[in-house]
Amino acid sequence: MKKLSERGGGGSRRDRASVRPVTLSIQELAAGGSGIARTEQGEVVFVPGTASGDVVEADVDRSVRPARGKVLRVLTPGPGRVEPLCAFVTSCGGCDWMHLSAATQQEAHAVLVQRAIRRTTSDVALPPLRVHPAPQPFGYRTRARLLAKASRGGSRRGSGRGVHGTSGIGVGYRASGTHALVPVDRCLVLTPSLDALLSELPDLLVGATGEGDVLIAAGAGGRPVVELAWRGELAPSTWQQLDQRVAQGTWAGARVALEGVNRPASFGDPRPVIQGADGAPLLLSAGGFGQPSEEGASVLARRVHELVWLDAPSRPLHLLELFAGSGTLSVLLARGPNAADAADGEASLASFVAIEQGAEAAACLRENLAARGLSGKVVVADADATPIPPRVDVVVLDPPRGGASGAAAALAASSARVVVYVSCNPATLARDLALLTASGLMITHLEAVELFPQTSHVEVIVRLARRPARAAALS
Numbered sequence: 001m002k003k004l005s006e007r008g009g010g011g012s013r014r015d016r017a018s019v020r021p022v023t024l025s026i027q028e029l030a031a032g033g034s035g036i037a038r039t040e041q042g043e044v045v046f047v048p049g050t051a052s053g054d055v056v057e058a059d060v061d062r063s064v065r066p067a068r069g070k071v072l073r074v075l076t077p078g079p080g081r082v083e084p085l086c087a088f089v090t091s092c093g094g095c096d097w098m099h100l101s102a103a104t105q106q107e108a109h110a111v112l113v114q115r116a117i118r119r120t121t122s123d124v125a126l127p128p129l130r131v132h133p134a135p136q137p138f139g140y141r142t143r144a145r146l147l148a149k150a151s152r153g154g155s156r157r158g159s160g161r162g163v164h165g166t167s168g169i170g171v172g173y174r175a176s177g178t179h180a181l182v183p184v185d186r187c188l189v190l191t192p193s194l195d196a197l198l199s200e201l202p203d204l205l206v207g208a209t210g211e212g213d214v215l216i217a218a219g220a221g222g223r224p225v226v227e228l229a230w231r232g233e234l235a236p237s238t239w240q241q242l243d244q245r246v247a248q249g250t251w252a253g254a255r256v257a258l259e260g261v262n263r264p265a266s267f268g269d270p271r272p273v274i275q276g277a278d279g280a281p282l283l284l285s286a287g288g289f290g291q292p293s294e295e296g297a298s299v300l301a302r303r304v305h306e307l308v309w310l311d312a313p314s315r316p317l318h319l320l321e322l323f324a325g326s327g328t329l330s331v332l333l334a335r336g337p338n339a340a341d342a343a344d345g346e347a348s349l350a351s352f353v354a355i356e357q358g359a360e361a362a363a364c365l366r367e368n369l370a371a372r373g374l375s376g377k378v379v380v381a382d383a384d385a386t387p388i389p390p391r392v393d394v395v396v397l398d399p400p401r402g403g404a405s406g407a408a409a410a411l412a413a414s415s416a417r418v419v420v421y422v423s424c425n426p427a428t429l430a431r432d433l434a435l436l437t438a439s440g441l442m443i444t445h446l447e448a449v450e451l452f453p454q455t456s457h458v459e460v461i462v463r464l465a466r467r468p469a470r471a472a473a474l475s
């Protein structure tokens with residue numbers, strides 16, 4: 001097996017003093033993506049970039065807890081290991097599981113989700129976990145957040161290929177666990193049009209000083225939108241090029257926020273647009289949240305909708321959505337049941353209310369509903385501090401990584417009959433599920449959606465339903 005270069009930077013003097021090569025057998029994968037090994041002395045070592053069953057030679061840094069290994073050589077590959085397709089895989093922090101086959105990634109995600117939930121709900125019956133495979137394992141990302149840096153002393157004109165020393169501008173991702181820039185000019189998980197954009201960005205930024213975040217995404221008509229949050233100065237040529245590209249229709253829009261300047265400058269419409277799960281365009285807030293892929297978001301939204309209407313209710317349903325964003329899920333939820341769900345003529349939607357804290361996302365959500373002729377109330381509020389009205393039957397929530405402990409407490413005290421919890425973080429989901437299940441809600445469905453292929457990240461959907469006795473007592 002070939003020698004692997006080290007992930008991240010060169011390490012401190014203290015790191016180098018405390019490492020020595022050892023042979024490690026990787027037993028399993030941990031949340032966060034690293035493999036876990038035990039030394040002969042029983043010491044636990046976390047080793048990034050490994051697969052279960054790998055035997056590796058690694059430097060071990062014991063100055064951190066748990067000790068951390070850096071792979072020098074793979075001596076025997078584990079059964080799920082594949083050759084990563086990306087040239088940047090060992091330096092870039094993005095695709096920490098690209099060295100695992102798709103089947104191995106799915107199995108490992110399933111184990112991590114079940115283990116996290118078991119940890120907090122050991123006394124609760126769990127249904128078998130269903131995995132929704134990734135519609136596309138590569139070329140799926142319709143958005144990416146990049147880092148761009150001008151080399152010290154400013155950048156200069158030239159043919160930018162994403163690295164310092166040509167255009168003087170580096171554009172890429174952050175190295176795993178650090179703020180260091182890993183310049184890239186190809187990214188295999190981006191859609192082809194965003195991948196092509198990577199090599200244009202260094203030239204766009206020629207003459208800049210400082211650094212910034214660059215959000216690239218699909219915009220109106222599939223054309224790119226670019227959002228720059230820059231700490232430093234941009235050259236006049238950057239402003240001219242942004243103006244030209246949008247005026248000529250090559251890009252749908254751009255937005256630039258300079259540090260210390262209150263209002264960002266906009267060109268065209270900088271809001272990302274993907275195809276919603278209903279097939280119509282879905283507008284997302286510029287710089288705000290969006291699911292990583294169009295197709296993955298559709299799989300997620302369709303399944304959440306199905307789980308809401310699983311038991312066709314005998315009376316019109318009051319539906320509340322918390323952490324609604326720009327409406328990835330809402331555009332299906334606000335439609336009510338599908339024709340099949342309403343076959344008995346009784347399933348229907350009495351009311352739909354969506355709560356979102358971001359004013360720009362809420363405005364997009366209103367536009368998305370209006371464009372579809374859907375009614376629903378969109379409230380800008382803190383969903384983690386919102387009481388659940390007694391008439392609400394079903395609540396869908398999709399909080400950020402920190403979870404929703406406030407909303408979980410409100411749901412536990414509510415009479416909501418069904419809760420559909422969507423999460424990108426099994427640890428905080430598990431914490432919140434402990435509260436929900438203790439209140440009498442039973443987990444009826446546990447599902448993982450492969451929304452972030454090639455990475456250790458996974459999306460989870462949990463449906464909970466109230467035990468009939470408590471529901472009756474509370475209603």
Ligand SMILES: C[S@@+](CC[C@H](N)C(=O)[O-])C[C@H]1O[C@@H](n2cnc3c(N)ncnc32)[C@H](O)[C@@H]1O
Pocket residue numbers: 289290291322323324325326327328329355356357358361381382383384398399400401
């Ligand atoms: C994981 S995203 C989900 C959005 C949407 N379901 C989707 O799929 O696009 C979480 C959303 O919650 C919003 N948010 C974060 N904290 C919030 C809070 N305390 N109250 C309401 N919304 C919040 C964020 O702005 C973001 O739009």
